[in-house]
Amino acid sequence: MMTQNAYKQAAAQAAIAFLPEQAVIGVGTGSTANYFIDELAKIKGRIDGAVASSVATAERLKSHGIPVYELQQVDSLPVYVDGADEINGHLQMIKGGGGALTREKIVAAVAEQFICIADHSKRVRQLGEFPLPVEVIPMARSHVARELVKLGGRPALREGFVTDNGNLILDVWGLAIAEPIKLESEINQIVGVVCNGLFARRPADVLLLGGPDGVETVRGPRA
Numbered sequence: 682m683m684t685q686n687a688y689k690q691a692a693a694q695a696a697i698a699f700l701p702e703q704a705v706i707g708v709g710t711g712s713t714a715n716y717f718i719d720e721l722a723k724i725k726g727r728i729d730g731a732v733a734s735s736v737a738t739a740e741r742l743k744s745h746g747i748p749v750y751e752l753q754q755v756d757s758l759p760v761y762v763d764g765a766d767e768i769n770g771h772l773q774m775i776k777g778g779g780g781a782l783t784r785e786k787i788v789a790a791v792a793e794q795f796i797c798i799a800d801h802s803k804r805v806r807q808l809g810e811f812p813l814p815v816e817v818i819p820m821a822r823s824h825v826a827r828e829l830v831k832l833g834g835r836p837a838l839r840e841g842f843v844t845d846n847g848n849l850i851l852d853v854w855g856l857a858i859a860e861p862i863k864l865e866s867e868i869n870q871i872v873g874v875v876c877n878g879l880f881a882r883r884p885a886d887v888l889l890l891g892g893p894d895g896v897e898t899v900r901g902p903r904a
């Protein structure tokens with residue numbers, strides 16, 4: 682029987698077929714993205730380089746000899762490949778389990794196409810069982826936590842964790858997210874919030890989902 686890691690790896694392998702030739706591509710963060718980076722290393726002559734969504738991803742890309750560019754150095758990104766913590770039928774996601782949500786959202790915003798790679802356990806009917814990560818400016822942490830309680834959540838500080846941007850993460854439990862676009866906007870309105878891990882306004886365009894029957898390809902409305 683294949684393991685969850687094998688499903689992640691299969692999804693990562695499948696993403697290679699979606700890459701344009703000789704382009705700079707966006708690369709996400711996490712264990713599935715790491716499998717993708719390892720696959721990328723095998724075909725690195727076919728791409729010009731990558732923009733990384735975290736320091737960890739940049740280091741892994743560089744360790745494979747893949748050129749890493751700052752986002753400011755590129756005019757556009759044809760593709761962004763990243764994992765997810767949860768993904769629903771509209772290809773809206775919760776991301777940020779690895780704490781890289783803000784840079785992930787920035788790189789995804791620039792990319793023409795978002796390809797989500799995941800194992801089948803990540804597919805859900807409704808987002809919210811996975812605690813929603815919210816990146817906050819450190820001095821605003823208590824204020825933001827109180828506001829998140831008003832929205833129905835139970836925020837918990839991610840202990841001992843500082844983001845690549847020098848901020849904190851509140852993981853918000855107990856949100857049954859019936860209206861992801863609305864909640865994404867509401868949380869962004871709280872003063873002190875840098876970013877939240879709902880990718881609802883910018884869902885994935887293609888989902889490559891690894892599971893016991895192989896890799897399923899699900900296309901979103903824009904793909």
Ligand SMILES: O=C(CO)[C@H](O)[C@H](O)COP(=O)(O)O
Pocket residue numbers: 709710711712713714763764765766775776777778779780781782785
């Ligand atoms: O958003 C992320 C990191 O901030 C990851 O994409 C998400 O946590 C999924 O991780 P993994 O591929 O390890 O299951």
